[in-house]
Amino acid sequence: MTDVVLAVDIGGTKTAVALVDRAGTILDGLTAPTPALDGPEAVVRTVADLGGLLVRRASADARLCGLGVATAGVVDVRAGRIVSSTDTMARWAGTPLAARVREALGALLAEGAEVHVQNDVDAHAVGEFRHGAAHGARSALIVAVGTGVGAGIVLDGRVLRGARHVAGEIAHVPVPGAEHLRCPCGRAGHLEAIGSGVGMHRHYVSLGGDAAVPDARGIVALARDGDPVARRALDDSAAAVGRAVAGAVTLLDPELVVVTGGVAQIGADWWHPMTAALGAEVIDVLSDVPVVPGALAGEAPLRGAAASVWELVDERAVAA
Numbered sequence: 001m002t003d004v005v006l007a008v009d010i011g012g013t014k015t016a017v018a019l020v021d022r023a024g025t026i027l028d029g030l031t032a033p034t035p036a037l038d039g040p041e042a043v044v045r046t047v048a049d050l051g052g053l054l055v056r057r058a059s060a061d062a063r064l065c066g067l068g069v070a071t072a073g074v075v076d077v078r079a080g081r082i083v084s085s086t087d088t089m090a091r092w093a094g095t096p097l098a099a100r101v102r103e104a105l106g107a108l109l110a111e112g113a114e115v116h117v118q119n120d121v122d123a124h125a126v127g128e129f130r131h132g133a134a135h136g137a138r139s140a141l142i143v144a145v146g147t148g149v150g151a152g153i154v155l156d157g158r159v160l161r162g163a164r165h166v167a168g169e170i171a172h173v174p175v176p177g178a179e180h181l182r183c184p185c186g187r188a189g190h191l192e193a194i195g196s197g198v199g200m201h202r203h204y205v206s207l208g209g210d211a212a213v214p215d216a217r218g219i220v221a222l223a224r225d226g227d228p229v230a231r232r233a234l235d236d237s238a239a240a241v242g243r244a245v246a247g248a249v250t251l252l253d254p255e256l257v258v259v260t261g262g263v264a265q266i267g268a269d270w271w272h273p274m275t276a277a278l279g280a281e282v283i284d285v286l287s288d289v290p291v292v293p294g295a296l297a298g299e300a301p302l303r304g305a306a307a308s309v310w311e312l313v314d315e316r317a318v319a320a
């Protein structure tokens with residue numbers, strides 16, 4: 001028998017599943033739209049359907065000894081339960097997800113299989129830590145900047161979850177320069193209000209930019225063409241991320257910082273103002289903290305979800 005785990009990444013728009021071996025290699029994968037507005041039953045059914053397809057087409061000697069889930073929302077990892085979530089996922093808060101997916105997969109799981117559920121940004125961080133840009137480090141701050149902003153903190157090889165399951169929620173850190181913008185949490189002046197792709201766009205419009213420009217990508221194109229308002233929106237948005245990261249680096253002193261996500265992939269136009277603001281804020285002794293791009297892109301949450309459940313499987317083997 002060959003032991004494998006099933007990794008699942010439940011996002012607001014799509015759900016990805018993969019079979020992952022002990023080395024962390026993705027053997028096979030499938031993706032489908034997340035029925036996010038149809039409630040948890042429909043989402044769990046999608047996970048079970050995709051997982052079932054993968055297991056059936058896997059080699060006959062594959063034994064599914066674990067299920068690792070990365071999901072949108074704040075997660076109580078120990079209880080395997082969703083603590084809270086945005087409206088993107090209907091009735092997601094309160095879902096005992098670990099129990100539900102275990103039940104839905106039923107006999108596909110080997111007897112005594114482990115189930116691990118965590119927030120998708122934390123899973124992303126674990127992926128980069130175990131297999132990607134932070135591989136080999138003992139500690140890292142992993143920041144994802146895309147439609148939203150999130151972070152995962154790894155200290156001494158362990159993800160910091162926090163007393164209320166929100167450690168790493170850098171989105172809601174106050175940053176100078178965002179006072180005029182409302183954050184999705186309802187408060188003004190938080191990082192996500194200016195630093196996300198959506199935030200960059202709101203800031204651009206607040207500066208008098210053309211509201212017909214659809215998104216951050218449009219702003220980047222204009223900035224590259226020399227539009228001063230677009231350039232300022234891009235610079236301010238990136239600098240806000242740099243300042244927030246500087247605060248986190250000062251508190252945590254991680255070995256390195258990984259910055260990933262769709263906005264971070266804009267390239268030098270974003271990366272330069274972000275690192276310049278970070279460099280300007282940190283004290284001298286922190287000025288050489290490496291800041292590097294992510295290495296796994298979209299695969300990071302799946303590979304992190306798999307790594308976390310493999311850890312449980314191995315701990316149990318040691319205890320047995």
Ligand SMILES: [Zn+2]
Nearest residue numbers: 172183185190
């Ligand atoms: Zn907020």
